[in-house]
Amino acid sequence: MSQKFTNTLTRRREEFVPLNPPRVGMYVCGPTVYGHSHLGHAKSYISFDVIVRWLRASGYDVNYVQNITDVGHLTDDADEGEDKIVVEARKRGLHPMAVVETFIRSYLEDMDALNILRADIMPRATGHIPEQIAMIQCLMARGHAYENNGSVYFSVGSFPDYGKLAGRKVEELEAGARVEVSEEKRHPADFALWKRAEPTHIMRWPSPWGDGFPGWHIECSAMSQKYLGDTLDIHGGGMENKFPHHECEIAQSECATGRQFVRFWLHNNMVTLNGQKMGKSLGNAISLKDVFHGRTDGVRDRNGALLLDRTYEPAVVRHFVLTSHYGAPLDFSAEALHGAESGSYKLRDALAAVADAAARAPTDRPARDVVRTALTEFDARATTAMHEDVNTAAAIASLFDLTRQTGEWLRAGDIGRADFAAALSTLHRWTADILGFAWRSEKASDNGRADAVIKILADLRLEARRDKNFALGDEIRKRLAAAGIELRDTPQGTTW
RNA sequence: GGCGGUGUACCCAAGUGGCCCAAGGGGACGGAUUGCAAAUCCGUUAUUCGCGGGUUCGAAUCCCGCCGCCGCCUCCA
The missing domain is CATH 1.20.58 (Methane Monooxygenase Hydroxylase; Chain G, domain 1)
Known part of the structure; x- marks a missing residue:
């Protein structure tokens, strides 16, 4: 019996053997912090959390690195749009780094609630500008990158394997390109390693090519190399990042080091809503905070249709996610989530009875x-x-x-x-x-005062029932239920 | 158009050549228990796996064709 993973690189289920057992170097693409996390993030990070937990439980010594993208992720056509964080900062009238801090906290809060173990290292792109510049210089020295007017581009033609992950060929990319090609690029498929900063651009760093900022892909190559070495055992991420993001990472890293970048590529599939991918840009993303804490007007989609009419605790979301395979899409609906809750609580109660x-x-x-x-x-x-x-x-x-x-x-x-x-x-x-299930403790921490009051009511109900005054007993239970407290009679007494 | 994936009961979903006349959860229905309720327990709910061919002693699982859906080819976990 041995561990097997479906390796996206080979499209096969392969036996997993780390390069230097029992150590496992694992890198997972983290979020771009320009908004609150949604159910899609939950699926991705819960999936990889379980993989980390399982590998550790199997005796592996996992070094888990997950980046935080806080610069360089553009909104638009490759290499031509605005930085997403800058856009959000302008909307809020804040410095981009304030936006970044806000959403890093929000992200960690949601992930902690889901009982996702924090990565051993969570490097931020803005904290690794020198490493990224160094890698870009290395790529230029090796003839894989060129500078033009203060920006540096990777030359895909210099890397014959470009496209091996996503099953694409450079020629086809050119043909199918929907994007107007920047005139600075020699080949339409070339991608930015470093972008020149216009005078008004806030997020900027000095570089050998003038003031600018790093391209989105280079951070993962530079940071994974710094903390995990040239070759990673596992690289995880969402399916939608296979191309171009992961493909570009491979190109950068393998050209810089001359070695295989990743041995096992693992991709999680999407969360869909009514069969449509859930995504921020589609406006149909349900935020985790909405699921956990709700909204006064209910959680609705763009057209005002009610998606959720009540809240669900994080352990239920976790259960929902884990009842399907990480590589399969998961279709979200209130009905499915509700079913997951019933199942999850059944498990929780069975566990409590055994305890x-x-x-x-x-x-x-x-x-x-x-x-x-x-x-x-x-x-x-x-x-x-x-x-x-x-x-x-x-x-x-x-x-x-x-x-x-x-x-x-x-x-x-x-x-x-x-x-x-x-x-x-x-x-x-x-x-x-x-599996990482951590159900919310039933009893809120108000020093047990609410508990004491409920106990008084439960005792009174018991007395009423002894006197065969079922009407009063039922009234007590009914009114407690209305307050969200459910009394249950068990052989060991009444619980709530 | 190219690439990748997917289609299993009312819903979610596992199953990648025989142990499958197909796991598990939800829901529904019937029953047990209970003053009632909840929980719990028992039973029922796909001889069939998108459709049509083929390979095989044997297929949900492999091959071919078709249809549907999703993702990527611009950003997205």
């Missing part, structure tokens, strides 16, 4: 073989699923099957505490450590 038994079940029962066998089988099944290109959907399915069995043990009454502790440990490893 409870692990603390209270009798200690004088012998360990049962059925338990040990069931846990071993589950573990093997889930592991196999993860080995096959990180099949989280199948792993979750086996988790549900396991909870069906723990439910039986709970009802049987003859299973001892040690067995439940073993089950809890296995469940915890898979749900919390590997």
Whole structure:
């Protein structure tokens, strides 16, 4: 049994062997911070988070680097539009770096809520201008880049492999080009490594070619090399970045180092909404903050149609994302998200019941073989699923099957505490450590005062029920429910 | 037009040659339990995998053709 990944470079499912085991160098394209994160970001970063968690759980020593793009990402035709961050800064009347700070915080807040582990290193493009300039100089020295009027372009003709990732040929690119070609370029497919800054341009740095700013692609090449070396074991990112972004990264890095840039290219597929890609530029992106906290007027699409009429906690979004494969598109709908919530809570409650038994079940029962066998089988099944290109959907399915069995043990009454502790440990490893589910704690932290009040009401209801005053009992439950508090009668008493 | 991907039940979705008359979740329906409710439990819900051919002893899985949808070829996780 070994780990397999679908390598976009070869379009095959291949056995994963890192260059220097147990170390794994992994780089994932981070966000361009000019707006709040949406469900598309969630799918991408949850997917790679699970890959990192799983590789670590499998004994690999993963060095995870994810960049923050805070300059150079243009709005328009390749190399001719405006910087997205500058556009947002002008809209807000702020310095671009203030915009960057705002959205980096927003991004981290959302990712933390989703229980996504922070990357070991999160380099920012603006913090690595010298490294980018150095790489550009190296490319010029090796004859892969040329300067023209203060800008520097990569010459795709100098790299025969250009197009190998996305399956394109340079000649075809020219033919299909929709964009008016800059006259500074020698070939229409050439792309900018460094752009000359016009006098009014705010984000600018001195360079051997005059004041300017780096092109979008070069940061990933320069920063990944700095922190992970010439050859990465894994490079991840969204499908839509295969071309041109990742293709350009390969060209820059391989021409600069003369070595293979990435051994395994992993691409996650898109989140769609009504079958359409969810994207900022399409105006149909649902922000994570809207999902988690809602909006007074409901979350609506451009045409005013209601997309979400209530909020969902981050663990539910995580569950939703992980019930499909990272490489498959995921179609978003309120119905699908609602279904994910029910499933997620079923898992959460089953886990809580096992935790409870692990603390209270009798200690004088012998360990049962059925338990040990069931846990071993589950573990093997889930592991196999993860080995096959990180099949989280199948792993979750086996988790549900396991909870069906723990439910039986709970009802049987003859299973001892040690067995439940073993089950809890296995469940915890898979749900919390590997899949990263962290459900919102039921009880808000107001020093337990609300809790105490609810307990009084629950006790009064119990008294009413003892007196067969069901009308009063139901009234109490009904009004608590209206306040969002649901009483449940269980064999162990009433919970909420 | 080129490149990449995808099409599995009411919804989401796994499955890449036999263990598939196809996992799991949601929903619905029937039943058990419950004063009621929730939760839980049992059962039912695709002899069939976009369509048509072919290969094979055997295909959802491979090949050919067709149709639909999505992404990329400008920016987007």
